Every structure is written in structure tokens, then in C-alpha cells.
Amino acid sequence: MHILVTNDDGVDAPGLLALTQAMRALGDVTVVAPHQNQSAVGHRKTLSEPIRAWEVHLDDGTPATAITGSPADCVALALLGLIERPIDMVASGINNGPNLSRDVTYSGTVTAAMEAVIEDVPAFAVSLDSRERGADYTRAAEAALLIAQRIAEHGLPPLTLLNVNVPIGPVKGVQITRQGRRKYVDELIKRLDPRGRPYYWIGGEFPTGDHSEEGADLWAVANGYISVTPITMEMTNYAALDTIKGWGW
Numbered sequence: 375m376h377i378l379v380t381n382d383d384g385v386d387a388p389g390l391l392a393l394t395q396a397m398r399a400l401g402d403v404t405v406v407a408p409h410q411n412q413s414a415v416g417h418r419k420t421l422s423e424p425i426r427a428w429e430v431h432l433d434d435g436t437p438a439t440a441i442t443g444s445p446a447d448c449v450a451l452a453l454l455g456l457i458e459r460p461i462d463m464v465a466s467g468i469n470n471g472p473n474l475s476r477d478v479t480y481s482g483t484v485t486a487a488m489e490a491v492i493e494d495v496p497a498f499a500v501s502l503d504s505r506e507r508g509a510d511y512t513r514a515a516e517a518a519l520l521i522a523q524r525i526a527e528h529g530l531p532p533l534t535l536l537n538v539n540v541p542i543g544p545v546k547g548v549q550i551t552r553q554g555r556r557k558y559v560d561e562l563i564k565r566l567d568p569r570g571r572p573y574y575w576i577g578g579e580f581p582t583g584d585h586s587e588e589g590a591d592l593w594a595v596a597n598g599y600i601s602v603t604p605i606t607m608e609m610t611n612y613a614a615l616d617t618i619k620g621w622g623w
Contacts, residue, residue, distance in 0.1 A: 375462045376463075377404070377465055378463070379394045379404070380445055381466060381483060382411070382482025383470055384410050385430055385438055389509075390432070390467075392511035392515040393468045393515060393518055394436055397519070400526065401462070403436075404457050406456065406457065407440060408441060408442075409441060409442060412445055413471075415445070416485055418447075418485075419444065420444060439457075445466065445482035449490050464498075465500070465518060466486040467483050467518065468500050468518065469499070469502065470505060471501065474539055474554060474556060474583065475555060475592060478605055483500075483501060484537055486499065487536075488605075488607060490535070491530075491533050491535045498538055499537050500514055500539075503541050504542040513540055517538060517548075521536060534606050535607075536603070537591075537602075539594075546598040549599040549602070551593075554590030554591050554592030556583040559579045562574060563575040563577045
């Protein structure tokens with residue numbers, strides 16, 4: 375197989391190196407990643423400015439391509455011809471921090487995988503439930519290889535990716551999960567620049583959520599399981615169609 379590895383933490387991130395090394399057990403690996411951290415950029419696609427790309431090397435000497443765009447741009451450029459060899463699978467991560475519940479709409483890690491499945495390439499995103507700089511990515515890399523092997527063996531439904539979250543402690547096993555209920559506690563922070571003009575940060579605490587809902591991704595990771603959630607790009611709310619049709623159009 376030929377596997378494209380990308381991320382949103384940047385080409386120098388240790389999680390990217392761990393994922394690259396893990397994917398070598400399954401086939402040839404090509405790395406295309408943002409040249410700097412692109413966390414929480416969502417499914418941004420660069421259309422109004424040029425994207426630059428150049429060769430770099432990971433810490434183990436692996437050649438990689440760094441680009442000035444987003445994680446989704448990394449996948450788009452690779453599939454559009456930046457990488458001449460056809461790509462069989464896209465692996466995105468390993469993210470420093472979880473991507474659970476509605477985090478998938480913000481996450482550059484997950485939306486890189488979304489870009490792949492839009493182009494009919496099987497993909498998964500993997501994240502570690504830790505924000506420590508020196509986190510150990512060993513278990514997450516092992517989980518990524520397991521996921522990639524299962525995808526290679528069974529395939530995925532159209533427009534579907536797997537969102538994988540790995541607990542930081544001992545792993546009890548794998549749970550196939552649904553999205554849980556996340557709670558965001560963002561805060562608008564207003565400050566003044568040296569000329570007295572206001573500027574703003576979106577701050578606040580890390581998001582929380584309902585960890586008691588068995589079968590959900592939040593519950594699984596909190597209880598020591600690797601959470602594997604199928605995410606579909608078919609976003610139509612079919613249950614609401616008849617209701618909205620009855621609004622008297």
C-alpha cells in the first residue's frame with residue numbers, strides 16, 4: 375500500500391513521526407504536513423493565495439514535504455498531483471490532545487481525513503488524550519496500525535472516515551462508539567495593543583462533556599478504551615426533512 379500521513383500539529387510534531395513509523399509496517403509512506411501548527415483550523419481549503427511546498431526531514435531522517443497551507447490542503451495537494459504515485463489510504467495524526475464529539479468540526483486532524491474521503495480515498499484520524507509536550511505516542515501508534523490494517527482488509531463505506539481517540543493510560547480494548555456530548559467553556563478575552571486599540575482572544579478552559587453515556591466516545595476514552603467512531607460526510611438530517619417540508623413553503 376501507499377499511505378499518505380499528515381497532521382495538524384505541524385511537520386515537526388512527535389505524533390507525526392510516531393504515525394509515520396507505525397504505517398511503515400503496512401506499506402510505503404509519504405508525508406505531507408503543515409510547516410507550522412494548524413490546530414483547530416477546521417476544514418479550511420486555501421483558494422485565494424498560493425501554497426508553497428518544500429522538502430524537509432523528520433527526526434529519524436524520513437523525507438517529508440512541508441506546506442504553507444492547512445491539513446486539508448496537504449491532502450488536496452497530494453491527491454491532485456503533488457505526489458505523483460496514487461495514494462491508497464490517508465492517516466492523519468497523531469494529534470496531541472483528543473478530538474471527541476463535536477471537536478471533529480474544528481479539528482484539522484479530522485478534517486484532513488474528511489478531505490480524503492471526499493476524494494474517495496479511505497482515511498482515519500487518530501488522537502491521543504493528552505496535551506503533554508512529552509507524551510508517549512506508543513499506544514496511539516499501535517492503535518493507528520491496527521485501524522489501518524482493518525481498513526485495508528475490510529474497506530470503508532463511501533464518505534466515511536474513522537475518528538480514533540486513544541486514552542493516555544492503560545488500554546482495556548477497543549470500543550466502536552458514537553459521538554458523545556461535548557460542552558465548551560470558551561471565553562472572550564479583550565485586551566488593548568500599545569496604541570490603545572482593542573484585540574481579542576478566544577480563551578477559556580478545555581472543553582468538558584458527559585462521560586457517563588456508555589457507548590459514546592467520551593465515555594470510552596474516560597474508561598480506558600480506544601474509541602473508534604465512524605464519521606460520515608453525508609450530513610443531511612433525514613429525520614428533519616418531513617418536519618421542515620411542513621413549514622408552509
